[in-house]
Amino acid sequence: MSHATTSKATAAAAGPQPEVDRRPLARQRRNRALLQLACILITLFMALPIYLIALAAMSSRQSLQKFPLSFIPDNFSTETMQTFLQSTGILGGLINSVQVGLFTLVLSLIIGLPAGYAVARFAFRGREPYQLFLLFTRALPIVVLSVPLAQLFLQTGLYDSVLAVVLLHSALALPTTILITASVFLGVPRDVEEAARIFGCSPLQAFLKVVLPMAIPGIAAASIFTFVMSWNEVLGASILTLNQRTLPAQVLSSLAESPLAYRFAGGFLLVVPALIFIFFMRRYLTNMWGSTIR
């Protein structure tokens, strides 16, 4: 209101003046609104399913029987979750999953860290084909490996053990671990390492005391990634095990005969680590996937 009167007043004071063209401003405002709208729509598409499965997993059995289902959490209950956790194989599967994830993480770091360092510092000849090879193994279908591996493990007695799944997952995670750690080590300037050498460190000391601490955040990123990959992998785990199933494998194998509530609870439990993972990793995500490009 006051805006209009002042502009009228100034227009009157200065005599005849060209109209101010407000169209670009309006267009910009409209574009911002459209932008926000598009963002909200996509967010709904991405977040709504997660809200719904959380809702389903947190509802009591009776309220899941009702139709139509309520979209608002009206009767919160841990009953569905509890029944799920108490059904056969779930707790064991959960423990196995965590074990497999942690062992995979340790194993792939033990092998992947030196390899990544080597790629970053020394192996410049044939590096590009090597990285392509890594990308290729990343894309190698899990199913191609797991079926023959199952036979091998059956013969050696490794079949149906946590170790079997750990070996498979490490093989799958290693290429990515190497790529990520290599890009992390590339980010640590060579000079720092050389300075440490001048001040009397051995190469190993220079690595342990100077390079490694600087690389820790990136390595943490790689480890969480490895863990989540192992947590999510289902086909290999279900082919390589029978009684020592990981959680996803357990859910998959009992999918056909389980009630809906069981599946919802299982699905929710499988999604939770993803939420945490992305929350901690969101700053590294673009670096991580950006590094596989170059």
Next chain:
Amino acid sequence: MTLLFGWPMVSGILQAFGGPEGLTTANFTRMTQDPYFWSSVGNTLLLIVVMIPIQFVLALAMALLIRAKPRGASAYFYIWAIPLAVSDLAAGLVWLTVFTDRGYLNSLLASLGIDPVSWLAYDNYASMFGAVLIAEVWRATSLVFVIVVAGLQSIPKDYEEAAGVFGANSWNRLWHVTLPLLRPSLQTALILRTILAFQTFAVALALTGQNFPLVVGETYRWYTGLQDPNVASALALVVMAVSMVTAVGYLKLLRDQSEAPR
């Protein structure tokens, strides 16, 4: 590494051709004669052909939206990246809550006064395909999105501004400046996504059970359900061959283009 990659591959190939009396192709015959085989191949291909373009357009749009820096961009980024860490089994289960007969979609329809539809029934192929497609798009677009965002970050804004100065409208700027510069990222994402798409199976298994077979799901069924590792190996070999051909094909295409004079 060699033990874990090389040996299984060789023995997998042997197993695929192996039989009670020496080498045979009987496993492949059994595989192709299985009523589920051709439909699983068809479903897998159809899924890839329809899904990949949708994913790329959506991911590109999302990346450009993020780059326009709307209010709350970092929150949007977080939410849009969540499915990146969700496995395909979990994604299938998540969307099962929506599409199942007494699920949330039908609840919504019922409250609007529309008759519920049995989305995942085996005689309703289109809606079954749609459900699997939506779940896969939901889960896997994030990967493309993150790669494209990373690619966009490496492009200086100057190029676009220069194009703007010379009078290019936003569509032209996108088509003639941003997209060509983004090509390496898009190509990597394309290779990765296509090959990973061949391995999709748990989404469909969680959503529709056996009604919408996919090739890798068939391998799982032959191995665990029918207890026939030989046929499972044969199927795995098909998956591997197709992935390899795709990867090599894309890489060839990539090389030729990047070596061609600009």
